[in-house]
Amino acid sequence: xxxxxxxxEATRRKIVEAAGALFxxxxxxxxxxxxxxxxxxxxxxxxxxxxxxxxSLFREVLRSRAGLVARLRKRGESVSTKSIIHEYxxxxxxxxxxxxxxxxxxxxxxxxxDAITQQAYTKVFRNLLAELELDPGAKDDQQxxxxxxxxxxxxxxxxxLSDKQMAAHLLAxxxxxxxxxxx
Numbered sequence: 001x002x003x004x005x006x007x008x009e010a011t012r013r014k015i016v017e018a019a020g021a022l023f024x025x026x027x028x029x030x031x032x033x034x035x036x037x038x039x040x041x042x043x044x045x046x047x048x049x050x051x052x053x054x055x056s057l058f059r060e061v062l063r064s065r066a067g068l069v070a071r072l073r074k075r076g077e078s079v080s081t082k083s084i085i086h087e088y089x090x091x092x093x094x095x096x097x098x099x100x101x102x103x104x105x106x107x108x109x110x111x112x113x114d115a116i117t118q119q120a121y122t123k124v125f126r127n128l129l130a131e132l133e134l135d136p137g138a139k140d141d142q143q144x145x146x147x148x149x150x151x152x153x154x155x156x157x158x159x160x161l162s163d164k165q166m167a168a169h170l171l172a173x174x175x176x177x178x179x180x181x182x183x
Contacts, residue, residue, distance in 0.1 A: 012050045014040045020061040024098070024105035028058055028113070055117065062110070062120040067100030068151060069124065072131035081135035082182045085151050089175050091168040097155050103128065104155040128152070137182040147181045150174040 018039040022031040033054055034044045051057045071084050088097045098104050103124060110121040125148070132144045154174035158167035 008049070011040070011042070011046075015042075015047070015050055015057070016060050016064050019057050020064065020102070021099070023058065023061055023109070024100070024102065028054075028106070028109040055114065058109075058113070059117050059120040062102055062106065062117065062124055066102045066124045066128065067097060068103065069128050069131055070100075072128070072134075081132065081137070082179065085147070085178055085182075086175055088151060089154055089171045089178075091158070091164070091171050094155065094158055094167065094171070098159040101152070101155065103152045104159070107152070107156055135182055139181065143181040147178050150178050150181075 015036065019031070019036045022036055022039065033047050036057070037044050037047050047057075051060070068085075068088055071088065072081060075081065075084055087093055088101075090097075103121075106121070110118055128148050129144055132138055132147050133141075138144050138147075151174065154171050158170050161167040161170070
């Protein structure tokens with residue numbers, strides 16, 4: 001008896017979520033199809049009922065979740081863009097921001113990937129810019145772009161530093177500069 005369409009969609013979502021967590025934690029090259037499928041309790045053979053390749057799954061992960069974009073989309077009138085970015089750049093939240101945010105966690109992997117994958121990443125980055133433009137304090141395109149670069153770049157660099165004090169200082173500088181851009 002064939003599985004229902006809703007069951008197949010739910011399974012696909014589980015694969016994308018598991019793959020996203022694994023890609024963000026271990027990088028594209030650090031994860032195999034068998035490991036992804038084991039994470040959701042399925043076999044490697046079942047993978048191909050949902051995706052053509054690991055690269056196609058990677059692109060789906062890029063499109064499905066970017067932590068900072070998701071946080072900004074959920075903001076209400078009582079939560080400011082600035083407070084969301086401050087939380088994203090908080091040293092105490094660094095690991096969460098890095099492991100939730102596709103933009104921060106997978107930049108290096110995408111830079112080494114094919115043009116189609118880079119296009120998917122670019123679309124996610126454009127979504128971030130669009131969310132930042134919605135902020136009433138956003139001054140112009142240059143300031144919005146600078147805010148995005150400081151936020152995502154800050155998390156990327158701070159995550160790579162072994163000196164936690166330097167990482168915290170870097171994040172503080174990013175927050176302070178963003179405060180100037182989002183009045």
